[in-house]
Amino acid sequence: MQKKALFLALSLVGVLVLTTVLDVPQTAAAETTPYEIVETYAAPLPENLTVTLQYTTYFIPTSYILITAGGANIRSTPDASAPIVAQAAPFEKVPVQALVRGSYVANHRTDLWYEVEKPAGEHFIHGYVLATLGTARTFQFEKMLAVAQALKAEVDGLTTAYISNYKNWNGLAPLYQGQAIDPYGVKRSQSAPAYLSASTTADFRYIADGTLVTILEPTNSFYKVRTLNFPGDCYVPKRYVSLRNSIDQLLKVIVIDRKNQNEGIFEYSGGHWFLVSYSFATTGEQAPYKEPTDLGYYMAIEKVDKFLYLDDKTREIAGYAPYGIRFGGGAYIHGVPVDLQRTVPVGQRVTSFPPMVEYSATIGTIPRSHKCVRNYTSHAKYLWDWSEIGKTAVIVIE
DSSP states (O other), X not given: OHHHHHXXXXXXOSOOEESXXXXXXXXXXHTTOSSEEEEEOOOBOOTTEEEEOSOOSSOOOSEEEEEOSSOEEEESSSXXXXXXEEEEOTTOEEEEEEEEEEEEEXXXXXXXXXXXXXXXXXXXXXXXXXXXXXXXXXXXXXXXXXXXXHHHHHHTTSOEEEEOOGGGTTOOOOOBTTBSXXXXXXXXXXXXXXXXXXXXXXXXXXXXXXXXXXXXXXXXXXXXXXXXXXXXXXXXXXXXXXOTTOOSSOOEEEEEETTTTEEEEEEEETTEEEEEEEEEOBOBOOSTTOOOOOOEXXXXXXXXXXXXXXOTTTOSXXXXXXXXXXXXXXXXXXXXXXXXXXXXXXXSOOOOOOOOOOOOTTTTSXXXXXXXXXXXXXXXXXXXXXXXXXTEXXXXXX
């Protein structure tokens, strides 16, 4: 089957070049199903995007269902009494072809089933999973490319900078009408005030650390700027605006999809965009001691080989995440976190850490991090090596 060969190619080769759709055969196969099709799934590539994969360590289907139940039976037909041909584990991502109507399952109140093909060695097992046991996801390649193109059009040939207030080093922004959060949900900490006019008495909103801005003109103590994060021009005090390693020409973009918990990696060369990698990713969670990964356009500010994180309550070093790329506030793209097995008393300096961990089954499932974007460690290492400060941006979409 053509699709099976393509999936195996994606997982086994070092470099692959395609020019149309990564999983066209999925849709074609779905159209041959004998059951009523409700929806088909595919991740089409824009015509002006070429795939040249540089990272292929894992099998990554481009349209899939995430198993959200405690596991799922894959049956030979969309019927609860049909033979079980395979099983899917919790949080497993199973390639999906279509949503079809099958037998009604009363205790789930649905007759909808996902038509799937589960990898099994060099083969695929075709079957059906009850729709309530998983959720369909895909890679939004068209939207990913569109935001990369928009940012390149904004950045190239103009004076680009970014908001710099990591750990409030350049001063805590003023309260917004007595509050530490603005009407748009942006927090005061690690942000700058973006005024409607060149005056600290004017109305303002917050603009987060790492946000890419275009400098339109300087004034005595402000820069007039614009950003793709929100419409309109604004004035930001100069101390919050950094031109260090500013992007003259945007060549590399990491696009994080918060909705689907995945990412696409794009490179611009010779007047053309290339998709050089795509993978699963885990973003920030809205929870106590945690924050969601904010939507927007950000600078790849710095790279660290180990990003140290703190215990939520004690504020002591609790572990590290390898191969960090910081793009705003405390938000890093990084590998699998490694908790510290403390061998020294609390309060003393930690001088050694456990070895790196490559894999986590929760990568690409549900938001779990404190604001960062988790990757498989080998993919984080690929991004760490591939990215160039001053030429790379990070975009977070929904």
